[in-house]
Amino acid sequence: MLKKVLKATTILSILFFLNSCNDSKDIAKEEQTILEKNKEVVTSFYQEFFGDLNFESANKYIGDIYVQHNPALADGKEALIEAAKIWFNGAPQKEIKINLVIAEEDLVFVQIIDEANGNRSSTMDVFRVTNGKISEHWDAFATFRNGDVSQNDHPLF
Secondary structure (H helix, E strand, O other), X not given: OHHHXXXXXXXXXXXXXXXXXXXXXXXXXXXXXXXXXXXHHHXXXXXXXXXXXXXXXXHHHEEEEEXXXXXXXXXXXXXXXXXXXXXXXXXXXXXXXXEEEEEEOOEEEEEEEEEEOOEEEEEEEEEEEEOOEEEEEEEEEEEEOOOOOOOOOOOOO
């Protein structure tokens, strides 16, 4: 009888272990799907808002709470929309050149390269995505101007 109980316990333990392995794979796949969706939210927002100059697209991609870490802007998507209308007044639409997109947990890092009039700008934006909407933003940028001299052959990405 004891042998039957031990055998049954061993079989149940193996089945439990195998099932938990499948659960771990399912969780990892679900997490990867969320990361890909977050990247899509951010890259679509970037093109529609900054490239297509559709400022109302912020309502589609940015949540009701939007924390802004750029000191030139107030919190909230309305502040971003109003600033963009000034920044891009008369600017043509363009395709955004996304050099790099990395997603980790609820953050998406996007590195953009822009070249105009011989100047090359590199911008790194970091967005927090909460429940499928952008909820927080940080940025850093640098420009290598026409006529600047680089100490290497690869200035700014």
